[in-house]
Structure formats: C-alpha cells, structure tokens
Amino acid sequence: MKCSGNAHVYGDNIDTDRIIPGKYTKTLDLQSLADHVLEDLDPDFRTRFTVGDVLVGGDNFGCGSSREQAPVALKVVGISVVIARYFARIFFRNAINIGLPVLEVPDHDIQPSDVLTVDMARGEVLNQTQQKTYRATQMPDIMLAILAEGGLVPYLKKHGDYRATLR
Amino acid sequence: MNLTVAEKILYAHVGKLTRAGDIAITPVDGAMATDTTAPMAIKAFGEMGGTRLWDAERFHLVLDHAAPAPNERVANLHKLMRDFAREQGCALYEIGQGICHQIMVEQGHVRPGHVFIGADSHTSTYGALNAMACGVGSTDLAAVMLTGKIWLKVPHTIRIDCRGQLPDGVSPKDLVLYLTGQLGISGATYMAVEFDGEAFESMTLAGRMAVANLLAEMGAKTGFVTPVGLHIPHAWAAAGWEGTFADPDANYVKTLTVDVSKLRPQVAAPESPDNVVDIDRHLGTKIDYAFIGTCGNGRLEDLRAAAAVLNGQHIAPGVRFVIAPASKQTLLDAIQDGTAYALIQAGATIINPGCGPCVGTHEGVPADGEVVISSANRNFRGRMGNPRSQIFLASPATVAASALTGEITHAGNL
Numbered sequence: 001m002k003c004s005g006n007a008h009v010y011g012d013n014i015d016t017d018r019i020i021p022g023k024y025t026k027t028l029d030l031q032s033l034a035d036h037v038l039e040d041l042d043p044d045f046r047t048r049f050t051v052g053d054v055l056v057g058g059d060n061f062g063c064g065s066s067r068e069q070a071p072v073a074l075k076v077v078g079i080s081v082v083i084a085r086y087f088a089r090i091f092f093r094n095a096i097n098i099g100l101p102v103l104e105v106p107d108h109d110i111q112p113s114d115v116l117t118v119d120m121a122r123g124e125v126l127n128q129t130q131q132k133t134y135r136a137t138q139m140p141d142i143m144l145a146i147l148a149e150g151g152l153v154p155y156l157k158k159h160g161d162y163r164a165t166l167r
Numbered sequence: 168m169n170l171t172v173a174e175k176i177l178y179a180h181v182g183k184l185t186r187a188g189d190i191a192i193t194p195v196d197g198a199m200a201t202d203t204t205a206p207m208a209i210k211a212f213g214e215m216g217g218t219r220l221w222d223a224e225r226f227h228l229v230l231d232h233a234a235p236a237p238n239e240r241v242a243n244l245h246k247l248m249r250d251f252a253r254e255q256g257c258a259l260y261e262i263g264q265g266i267c268h269q270i271m272v273e274q275g276h277v278r279p280g281h282v283f284i285g286a287d288s289h290t291s292t293y294g295a296l297n298a299m300a301c302g303v304g305s306t307d308l309a310a311v312m313l314t315g316k317i318w319l320k321v322p323h324t325i326r327i328d329c330r331g332q333l334p335d336g337v338s339p340k341d342l343v344l345y346l347t348g349q350l351g352i353s354g355a356t357y358m359a360v361e362f363d364g365e366a367f368e369s370m371t372l373a374g375r376m377a378v379a380n381l382l383a384e385m386g387a388k389t390g391f392v393t394p395v396g397l398h399i400p401h402a403w404a405a406a407g408w409e410g411t412f413a414d415p416d417a418n419y420v421k422t423l424t425v426d427v428s429k430l431r432p433q434v435a436a437p438e439s440p441d442n443v444v445d446i447d448r449h450l451g452t453k454i455d456y457a458f459i460g461t462c463g464n465g466r467l468e469d470l471r472a473a474a475a476v477l478n479g480q481h482i483a484p485g486v487r488f489v490i491a492p493a494s495k496q497t498l499l500d501a502i503q504d505g506t507a508y509a510l511i512q513a514g515a516t517i518i519n520p521g522c523g524p525c526v527g528t529h530e531g532v533p534a535d536g537e538v539v540i541s542s543a544n545r546n547f548r549g550r551m552g553n554p555r556s557q558i559f560l561a562s563p564a565t566v567a568a569s570a571l572t573g574e575i576t577h578a579g580n581l
C-alpha cells in the first residue's frame with residue numbers, strides 16, 4: 001500500500017482526549033466522530049486538511065484512554081496514515097485492528113506541510129519536500145497480517161481464529 | 168528459570184515458554200467492556216461472524232461511564248448492551264452498580280494469576296490482585312468475545328522497589344503519583360511494572376488498586392503489586408492461593424529503588440498525570456471544584472480519609488465538592504458507617520456510583536477558567552469535558568483539605 005499527502009505535524013504525547021474528546025465518544029455513528037477530531041488540539045485542523053493527508057506525531061502518540069474512537073475518528077476523517085516516533089500501546093493496537101495504517105518512525109524531522117509518500121509494505125517514508133527517506137520499525141508479523149486483511153474484523157471473519165505466528 | 172511475573176503467568180496460560188519480546192497467543196480467564204467500549208465491540212463481534220460468546224460466564228458488561236444515560240444516544244447504546252447481555256446470558260452490571268474495575272474485583276471475577284482483558288485502559292488496576300490485566304480497545308475485545316484469546320507481545324518488565332513505610336498522611340496515591348512523575352507518561356510503554364518492597368507489603372487492597380490504577384498513566388501494558396501481605400475478601404481466598412513471584416534472577420530492563428519514608432503529598436499539575444511535584448509547589452492555588460471518585464480513588468478508604476480531614480467542618484463558600492463512590496457497595500458501606508452522612512453534612516454532593524464526571528460526559532463539567540482538584544487519574548486538557556478548565560490530581564485527603572479551604576492545601580497543615 002502506498003499513499004501520498006501533506007504532513008500535519010504535532011508534538012509528543014498527543015493523548016486520546018485531544019484526538020477525540022470523551023464527550024463525543026458515546027456513539028455508533030462513526031461519521032459524527034470526524035466532526036470533532038483533534039478539536040481541542042488544533043481547532044483549525046479541518047480547514048487545512050485534505051483527504052489522504054498524513055498525521056505526524058512525536059513520542060507516545062495516542063496515550064491515554066483505550067477509546068478506539070480515536071483511530072476511528074482519524075480514519076473516517078480521511079487520514080491515510082499516522083506516523084510517530086512511537087505509539088502508546090493501546091492506540092497502536094487499535095489502529096491496526098480497525099485498519100488505519102500506522103508506522104513507527106523513530107528518526108524523522110518531518111515539518112508541517114512537507115509532502116510525504118508512504119510505502120507501508122517496505123516500511124519507508126519518502127519526504128518529497130526535503131528529499132529524504134526515513135525507515136520504519138519492523139512490526140510483528142501478526143500485526144502485518146491483520147493490517148494486510150484490512151483490520152481484525154476481516155482477519156477473523158476470514159480465519160475464524162488467530163493463526164499462530166512467532167514474531 | 169529467571170522469569171518475571173508476566174512471563175510466568177503467560178507460561179502457565181500458553182503452555183509453552185515465551186520470553187519478553189515474543190508474541191504469545193493466550194487464552195484469557197475473563198473479559199469485560201463498558202458503555203464506552205462495548206457497543207463498538209458488540210458491533211465488531213457481529214461483523215466478525217460471532218453469534219455466541221466464547222464463554223458467557225467469563226464475560227461481563229458494565230454501565231458506568233455515562234450512567235444513568237444523559238441523553239437518548241447513550242440510552243440507546245445502553246439498551247443495545249442490555250439486549251446483548253440478555254441474548255447471550257452474560258452478566259450486565261446496571262447503572263448505579265459502580266465502576267467496572269471496582270466491580271470486577273469486588274465480585275471476584277478477576278483472581279490472582281489470571282489473564283484478564285478489559286476494554287478500558289485502567290484494567291491494569293487488577294495488578295493489585297497479582298493478575299495480568301491488560302486494557303484494549305473494542306475490536307481486540309470483540310476478538311476475545313469470539314475466540315477467548317488475545318495476542319500479546321510478552322512485555323519487558325521494570326521493577327520498582329519501595330523501601331520503608333509511607334509517612335502518616337501520605338497515601339498510596341501520593342506514592343504512585345510520585346512514581347508516575349519519575350517514570351514519565353511513556354516511561355513504561357509496552358512494558359510491565361512489578362511493584363515490590365515493604366511499602367506495598369503493608370498496603371490495603373484499596374491502596375494497591377490505587378497504585379496499579381496509574382500503570383495506565385505510565386504507558387504500561389500491565390503490572391503487579393507484590394502479593395506479600397495481600398488480603399482478599401473472598402471466600403475462595405480463604406482456601407489459600409499462592410501468589411506469582413518473579414524468580415530472583417529475573418531479567419528487568421530497569422530497576423528503580425525508592426526510599427518512601429520521607430515522601431510528601433504529591434500533586435499532578437495540568438495537563439498531564441506525570442507533571443508531578445511536591446504539594447508545596449502549588450499550596451495556595453485557588454480551586455473551584457473538588458472531586459473524589461473514579462477507579463483511581465473512589466473507594467471506602469478514600470471517602471473515610473476525606474471525612475477524617477473534614478472533621479465536622481464545612482467546605483469553603485464558593486467551592487463545590489462532588490463525590491462519586493466507586494461502587495454501590497462502597498456507598499452502602501459509607502452510609503452504614505456514617506461516612507456518607509459526615510461528607511454530606513460538610514457540603515459534599517454524593518452522586519451515583521460510577522465514573523461520574525471523570526470523563527467529561529455528565530454530572531459535573533467544570534466551567535471556563537475553573538480549577539479542579541481531583542482524586543482521578545487523568546488531567547489531560549478537556550478530560551472533564553471543558554478544555555478551558557484545569558485539573559490537578561491529588562490524594563483524597565488533599566482533595567478534601569482543598570475543598571475545606573478553597574485552595575490547594577496540605578491536610579497535615581489544617
């Protein structure tokens with residue numbers, strides 16, 4: 001999977017309350033989450049954003065609550081991939097499980113509005129603006145297998161159970 | 168064998184040895200979801216092709232985050248959960264029964280040595296019981312509902328050794344706030360934490376739960392308070408159980424040794440739970456709103472600590488003081504022993520057992536510019552429903568002392 005888009009860059013420890021405030025999470029209307037995504041962090045986000053853009057964080061992206069509404073909100077608004085130096089663990093799992101591509105890139109100097117091309121299969125991010133390539137951390141096989149099916153729902157629908165994997 | 172507690176518990180479940188860094192697919196002993204996470208999990212369960220729970224006896228639903236329902240949207244989600252529970256024959260804890268984590272422990276759904284999966288980040292609280300408990304999101308939980316299993320990366324472990332006894336007036340919450348400040352909000356990301364040492368050995372179950380609760384604020388996957396000195400109020404516990412102990416030569420990524428005997432009360436200043444300092448740094452900061460409750464510190468011991476600090480006096484004019492008992496049992500006990508009477512006399516508003524205003528959904532959202540002092544576990548911007556308010560985290564004694572004076576106050580100075 002390959003995607004290209006503008007980078008929206010935020011700092012370290014972006015918590016799930018900033019991705020989607022708890023008061024909006026009690027719903028099954030997933031589209032409604034998109035209306036409030038990142039609203040306490042960056043009230044102008046929606047005006048600068050185009051579908052397919054890339055969200056970029058620093059350390060510990062997605063810390064805080066277990067709310068899956070956080071990656072869902074990013075997915076339904078149309079973020080193509082989230083890049084961070086590293087992710088909080090529940091957010092990381094949730095994103096893969098709902099089929100939102102996420103990449104851990106420990107070393108990057110991506111700036112706001114840089115144009116990025118992300119190659120998920122190769123674990124590479126090309127920064128077209130700065131003419132640089134960054135490498136992502138290798139994900140466990142089981143996560144790659146889940147992401148390859150489009151998330152844990154299609155994965156289990158197809159396989160019925162977890163398939164053993166050692167890495 | 169040089170195994171950590173996490174490696175041992177997983178070994179016992181998976182039937183083969185896995186080490187930190189390996190992937191383990193493990194059966195679980197129990198699972199639960201709340202009104203924030205269950206509706207999406209139920210939907211995903213159906214989409215996965217699920218028709219029956221893997222084991223209805225081991226699955227529990229709790230209405231606690233926005234309960235009773237504040238609006239029609241939530242009311243319909245509650246109904247969806249009730250319908251699902253009826254259809255599947257699993258337990259559903261109704262509004263007013265309390266917070267999921269308190270209920271799982273009180274009802275004995277989680278036991279020492281269990282692998283327990285909860286669709287809530289503070290599931291780590293059961294580390295107080297020496298269980299391996301991990302918080303997940305809705306889709307992971309749906310997979311547990313379907314298969315009775317979860318995949319986990321076997322965590323590396325940090326050991327925290329707390330020497331000495333906590334001084335009078337310094338609570339387990341102060342200790343764990345201090346440790347959170349030391350480790351930082353991502354200090355234990357992907358890892359397990361073992362809490363060991365004298366300071367924990369003399370701690371009540373409630374205190375141990377307050378400690379394990381903040382594992383989530385260290386980024387940890389799970390954690391364990393030493394089972395030494397653990398008293399469990401359940402019939403099965405009387406029959407005797409053996410805690411899981413790490414081998415003496417277990418591999419740790421890091422060991423932290425702390426002398427707790429001179430610790431001062433702590434506060435976490437806005438807007439992060441690891442922004443922790445001695446209370447002295449913020450003494451005198453004006454507060455508008457004091458809150459005691461949550462899976463962090465809303466237990467009987469916490470309510471009693473608050474009542475003891477208030478000591479028959481009335482809270483400061485212009486301050487509101489909201490208390491949400493962690494469970495129905497907590498409230499009943501507090502009524503029976505006079506704690507609830509004393510708190511209400513002092514000016515507190517006791518709301519129904521549950522999460523209350525913790526997550527900004529209902530029952531006490533702060534106004535613009537207001538300052539809250541709370542016994543909860545999170546003070547992120549907007550956490551209580553208003554991004555223009557500020558939240559300090561502290562022990563129940565500090566919260567009560569601050570309600571009394573209208574400013575952040577050390578209970579020992581009253």
Ligand code: SF4
Nearest residue numbers: 289461462522525526
């Ligand atoms: S009390 Fe607060 S932190 Fe605990 S489960 Fe409820 S919302 Fe989450």
